[in-house]
Amino acid sequence: MQPSVVIVGGGAMGAATACFLARDHGVCATVLERDPSYARASSALSASSIRQQFSTPVNIALSQWSVVFLRRIGDELAVGDERPQIGLVEAGYLYLATGAGAQALRANHAVQRAAGADVALLSPDELRLRFPWLAVEDLALGALGQSAEGWFDGPALMQAFRCKAVACGARFVAADARGFEIGGDRARAVLCTDGRRFEADAVVLTAGAWTAPLAAQFGSTLPVAAKKRDVFVLDSPAMLPHCPLVIDPSGVWFRPEARGFIAGAPPRGDDADEAPLDAVDYALFDELIWPALAARVPAFEALRVRSGWAGYYEMNAFDHNGLAGALPAWRNVYTACGFSGHGMQHAPAVGSALAALIVGGHSDAPALDALSPQRLLDNRPLIERNVI
Numbered sequence: 001m002q003p004s005v006v007i008v009g010g011g012a013m014g015a016a017t018a019c020f021l022a023r024d025h026g027v028c029a030t031v032l033e034r035d036p037s038y039a040r041a042s043s044a045l046s047a048s049s050i051r052q053q054f055s056t057p058v059n060i061a062l063s064q065w066s067v068v069f070l071r072r073i074g075d076e077l078a079v080g081d082e083r084p085q086i087g088l089v090e091a092g093y094l095y096l097a098t099g100a101g102a103q104a105l106r107a108n109h110a111v112q113r114a115a116g117a118d119v120a121l122l123s124p125d126e127l128r129l130r131f132p133w134l135a136v137e138d139l140a141l142g143a144l145g146q147s148a149e150g151w152f153d154g155p156a157l158m159q160a161f162r163c164k165a166v167a168c169g170a171r172f173v174a175a176d177a178r179g180f181e182i183g184g185d186r187a188r189a190v191l192c193t194d195g196r197r198f199e200a201d202a203v204v205l206t207a208g209a210w211t212a213p214l215a216a217q218f219g220s221t222l223p224v225a226a227k228k229r230d231v232f233v234l235d236s237p238a239m240l241p242h243c244p245l246v247i248d249p250s251g252v253w254f255r256p257e258a259r260g261f262i263a264g265a266p267p268r269g270d271d272a273d274e275a276p277l278d279a280v281d282y283a284l285f286d287e288l289i290w291p292a293l294a295a296r297v298p299a300f301e302a303l304r305v306r307s308g309w310a311g312y313y314e315m316n317a318f319d320h321n322g323l324a325g326a327l328p329a330w331r332n333v334y335t336a337c338g339f340s341g342h343g344m345q346h347a348p349a350v351g352s353a354l355a356a357l358i359v360g361g362h363s364d365a366p367a368l369d370a371l372s373p374q375r376l377l378d379n380r381p382l383i384e385r386n387v388i
């Protein structure tokens, strides 16, 4: 008999897990999603970029596996003759550092090279040669991902996982999980606000920024909260050949999108939990992002903000890294949350590895041991320094 797996949250993580369970292990999960419009889901509001430039080896490994999967998406997630397209652009990430940040960039680069990532350190002269549109006077160093980094259509990836999962037998149900039936060290069923009860041999908590209150019902304190991040859509006549996703030393980032650009920055001041998503902070653009962009790319002088949106990072305050694997002390409760702004790119690898973990099967995706929530109890943070 197939185990009955109930997944709470049908964003990229939940949909990927359901997809690999069904496609690779023949286990048809039930995915409970309280908002099938995904209006506030991070996966619908993501900048959906992928990089190798992390400071922790497990994140590099997850990206390396995921980018190969993304390149083959049409084959991997085909449903009949329908081959999903996600518009993967491999234009790289470019981290820029002044003298103050150069040492950290070098240290991260050593970790990345050791993990086989195709990242090159560039001097200001080399930066000027490759990107003549970039102001380099104040810079000491740049780190450029030369392959396997870029961006894609994240919501399309989520939908492709969902469609493939359903085609392989998974079920997506509109339902708001509110609690669990528990027996000993096992979850027995998921209970929903409308009174429905879903019996479960295994429960997976992939509720993104809203996972912590669910895990709390199992006595697990996950330090994961919803932190609003703004993205600005820019119109600009600037032509920036070979423009990668650029991260300025100020923390401001930008990249091409369609015929214009998108940009963002870390928040200023109080980073409140679950700040309203309809309050895009346009002052952040005027006061911080715009001056940084104009200084870094003189051709941006004439740019205009066309629109903006905000979404939640599911931020893990402990170490800014994903929490993926079994909940400590529970035999059949799993989670994948807290990816702190890099969960879209890791959904393929994490979904594959988690599905294998749940059924005791095989996946060639990187093992999730380093991301186990057990590290919270052991007080062993795995700090990711490259959080954008």
Ligand SMILES: Cc1cc2nc3c(=O)[nH]c(=O)nc-3n(C[C@H](O)[C@H](O)[C@H](O)COP(=O)(O)OP(=O)(O)OC[C@H]3O[C@@H](n4cnc5c(N)ncnc54)[C@H](O)[C@@H]3O)c2cc1C
Residues within 6 Å of the ligand: 008, 009, 010, 011, 012, 013, 014, 032, 033, 034, 035, 038, 040, 041, 042, 043, 044, 045, 046, 047, 048, 049, 050, 175, 176, 177, 178, 206, 207, 208, 209, 210, 211, 229, 230, 231, 310, 311, 312, 313, 314, 336, 337, 339, 340, 341, 342, 343, 344, 345, 346
């Ligand atoms: C502005 C922005 C930019 C980003 N940029 C990048 C990037 O460049 N690269 C990258 O890799 N990542 C990026 N991310 C992060 C990435 O989008 C997330 O890590 C990823 O989408 C998380 O997916 P998820 O499935 O865990 O969460 P979500 O997509 O939030 O899905 C969780 C789902 O759970 C549902 N849910 C919650 N509670 C319940 C419940 N009780 N019952 C039933 N359903 C429930 C929610 O409705 C939601 O649909 C960005 C995020 C934002 C907001």
